Amino acid sequence: MKTYLKRIVSALITLCVVFACQEAKAKSNAKVEQWKMYELTYPLKVTGNPFEEVELSATFYHTGDTVKVKGFYDGNGIFKVRFMPGITGEWTYQTSSNVKKLNNKKGSFECYPAGKDNHGPVEVDSLKFAYSDGTYYIPIGTTCYAWVHQPEELKRQTLETLKDGYFNKIRMCVFPKSYDWNHNEPEYYPFESTAGNWDFSRFNPEYFKNIEKSIIALDSLGIEADIIVFHPYDRWGFSSLGLPVRDKYMQYLISRLGAFKNVWWSMANEYDFMNAYNEDDWKHHLEFFAENDPYNHLRSIHNGVKMYDHNDKNVTHVSIQAPDTRNGWNITNRYHKPVIYDECRYEGNIPWSWGTLSGEEMVEKFWDGFLSGAFVGHGEVLLERNDILPWESDEILWWSKGGKMKGKSHERIKFLKQILEEAPADLAPAKSLTGWQNYPILSSGEDFYLLYFGRDIHCQKVLELPKDKKYKVELIDTWNMDITPLDGTFSGQSLIKIPQNPYMALRIISVK
């Protein structure tokens, strides 16, 4: 009976909608680079609610692939279909719509090979990550939750900071953020409003244009956008949306943003702090992206205090809030998925303990995590004023608003990043070179080792190196960013003299 009623309502709507069509001819280019966004644009004036009443999709054909994607309304009488071709060569397409003028539009374009810095979207590659072209991707992320909702000048400054190559991933929220030090209003809101009430049936395209502009800017810097779909830091009502609104919202994100290669879907920040949604909701959100995102972008869900059940097949990788980054390999093996400590506490000096790491500690958590086979993300909350309470202050902190970094960790993280990028691609957690003492260690077979001592102080260390190979040993002072080769070569049981500083590492490379 319900289904019957629904059908009648649906038929009536279709009949009643008055389409004042201007023209419905796609504006598009005849060529697109592999993994870049190809866009079909159809102007079409609609007097009803274009978000609700117009259905538009397109199917893209290649001899090796067929991809169906949904279009979206972009405001100002413009409908769009976005597509990211993963295969080079000739593609054709054909649209489908409940509006005749948008239906059955056809065309073709050429997809030419990716340029030098374009490796395609990031995918899970066993227990690590790789770009679609097979290039190894090591996520070294940071966190600027609400940077896209700040004034233009601040956004520009954030991108300027990011240009320096510290990070290749950023966590950022779709919805604006309400929290300590975050009391300013965003320039736009995600939904239209009438008489002070949100009209959840109408998205505000300007709001999403701002976000996609930011995503494109990040892509040009080689930075993955880890898009946080839902979050609890809210004073507007965006953290307790009904299921149909959420479904439309998620589809809108997929349609608008999915064709950008550097997009990841993070279902939530601190999902367990969102009282309006339960476990089934989160299962559904993950399933929705898994089923509707034609590109299968990475999907994760970040916890407050209760980890989500990462056995869920729709979770591609573990995005965790937890301080003990040395535990990385255990979690990796528990779920057989790569693990990113997206939040292991932040470098900062704020009154809340999640943001009170010294630079030393932040860097230590990076080395601990990476050398334990996991990945770690950065955040910074360094206050300059100590005389204003958090809920009365609007100080700009990198972790949420972006801007400039003031901390000591990011330079050292970049140093680690370079060391990891120079290392063999097949690095994996290795058997201890120090007997029962389990320091974090990665190796590439018996040819390359990276070993980290954390805070432990040594004047000497006994290593059990393979006996049938010779090695050169380099001392890495991870805090002072200093690499010192030791004299001679080493083999078998070796006494290594170490300067008595904390945060020392060893790089051990086999030589002929």
Add this chain to the structure above:
Amino acid sequence: MKTYLKRIVSALITLCVVFACQEAKAKSNAKVEQWKMYELTYPLKVTGNPFEEVELSATFYHTGDTVKVKGFYDGNGIFKVRFMPGITGEWTYQTSSNVKKLNNKKGSFECYPAGKDNHGPVEVDSLKFAYSDGTYYIPIGTTCYAWVHQPEELKRQTLETLKDGYFNKIRMCVFPKSYDWNHNEPEYYPFESTAGNWDFSRFNPEYFKNIEKSIIALDSLGIEADIIVFHPYDRWGFSSLGLPVRDKYMQYLISRLGAFKNVWWSMANEYDFMNAYNEDDWKHHLEFFAENDPYNHLRSIHNGVKMYDHNDKNVTHVSIQAPDTRNGWNITNRYHKPVIYDECRYEGNIPWSWGTLSGEEMVEKFWDGFLSGAFVGHGEVLLERNDILPWESDEILWWSKGGKMKGKSHERIKFLKQILEEAPADLAPAKSLTGWQNYPILSSGEDFYLLYFGRDIHCQKVLELPKDKKYKVELIDTWNMDITPLDGTFSGQSLIKIPQNPYMALRIISVK
């Protein structure tokens, strides 16, 4: 049948022994201070094995108490009975022996009140410790396992170092130690030997005299001797003694050392690393001391990697090897016994990770542990030479041989000791003053708080102080040993400005 045989053998021995008695008259003083050692001395020449064949005990009578203690053979034809009176006033005694000349000796003496620095033996007082006179005792221990087995000059130096008042407890082994950096032979051995074989039926009194001299020297410095009865670091065969030998050995320790007020019995260091003994053996050892030590000195058992079941009623307090001293109160509550982290790793620079704490870390573990309602012990392994392998070096390290300390932690530990000694005696773990953020905190009701932030960096902190009281707040820089009072008074929700250093603590005291 076995019992029958035993009786015959016993009777024969008694008959066959030839006692060449000189005189069996006790040399003793007529007066002794409360909780000091009162000694009866009986010369008696024995041609057989005086350890095996002579039984001697004495019962001490007071109107308020009766204590039976066993005597021991002290070599050179001297038998002794030692007694520590716990009650002042008139005591009488009567000996009992299987040798007529030692039997039924009687006497009396006066026990006068303890002097100013004599508070009696330490006892468990609920979840803490107190001396027998009720004075609160806060164990701040160190570790010099084999210091009594070093040359005289080194022993003298150790005592000289201890004079400076850093510590009021020391862990030390009865048996000599064989380990990295410990290859020297002791001056004496605990057993006599014949033709290169130990005669486990004959103790070497010189060996034990050396130990008791050390215990007396420690007592004069106000230091408790945490005597380690068994340990695994052995090349002589003292870590795998048969049960009858162990029983005689434990009784010998009780008879010789039990009358010293500053003695504690630690069944073992790393009991679980001793392959020759099983759980039943350890249960038995604890029971033996519980049943045979008339003074009920403190009893503990220290673990390697596997904690002993501290529900054992004969364990008086938890002596633990574990690094996470913030967990102290959890363990305290698990066993309803006070917890001493006798080994939380040591300040050092050696190749083995148990001895690689920076000074900062060692001090942090102390503050973490004490402010979590537990107690923490110190150790130091700072090598000066980095070019000799541990098993080839005999460098003097405080942790085993004593001597001088070279580290940075002991001065800061003394600073903490003073702060704890100045604090109210009823300090106990308290409800957080920082909401959900569980920093280690002790309080005396709502009148005194001690709160420690560890490595966490702050420029400000929000405290939730009781609203109906006023407080002065002092910033304690636990590393720089600096106490800075803040201007004004605080009440209710308070913003505290904090210098951005790690290792900060707050002392908060109510004012009128």
